[in-house]
Amino acid sequence: MINISGCLIDEKIHESANSLIYRGRRETDNRPVILKVQKKEYPSPEEMARFRLEYEITRTLNLPGVFRLYGLEHYRNGLVMIMEDLSAESLSHILQTGPLSLSDFLEAAIKIATILGQIHQQHVMHKDINPSNIVAILPNGAWEFKVIDFGLATVLSRETPNVRNPHILEGTLPYMSPEQTGRMNRAVDYRTDFYSLGITFYELLTGQLPFQSRDAMELV
Missing domain, CATH: 1.10.510.10 (Transferase(Phosphotransferase) domain 1)
Structure with a gap:
């Protein structure tokens, strides 16, 4: 199981070709969160840029039909996106x-x-x-x-x-x-x-x- 500062990881819920999805809780307020982690141990610069763009596009939408994002953090050699968890x-x-x-x-x-x-x-x-x-x-x-x-x-x-x-x-x-x-x-x-x-x-x-x-x- 991964270890991301500020979050307690409960379980892995999905795995795709490019990412791993985990369910956990934020330590500061025990809020349920979903964490989307880049799958490769060493993502390429292009993959890092694409992941950042995904975060920026999702964050700027700010719509009820799109999950709210809490942050983008570094994890090992890649990035992790932290978002709300509504048990969907x-x-x-x-x-x-x-x-x-x-x-x-x-x-x-x-x-x-x-x-x-x-x-x-x-x-x-x-x-x-x-x-x-x-x-x-x-x-x-x-x-x-x-x-x-x-x-x-x-x-x-x-x-x-x-x-x-x-x-x-x-x-x-x-x-x-x-x-x-x-x-x-x-x-x-x-x-x-x-x-x-x-x-x-x-x-x-x-x-x-x-x-x-x-x-x-x-x-x-």
């Missing part, structure tokens, strides 16, 4: 029990689309909308949602990507818009998030993806 569950975890009912889906869809619209109003593209990056909280019998993981986010602009190797694309391939793959002569803008959200909504309703393949090139 990802939609991907919820989907393990089956698709949502129609009434639950409609409530979720309206609230999630509203959050994404608010993010776009602050000139930010997420670029990795999928059920793992949307979490749900049920505090008083009504769903609340948060969009998480702005690791690929950029300030809203028009991006024209080059043709890319499908094995090193940025994003989660089954949810990526065609223009994100670089195989369409079309700029990437906020609509790519809505494409990914549409795929997410389809999965919430049906319990499966609209396009399924183990071959990355076929999905592209």
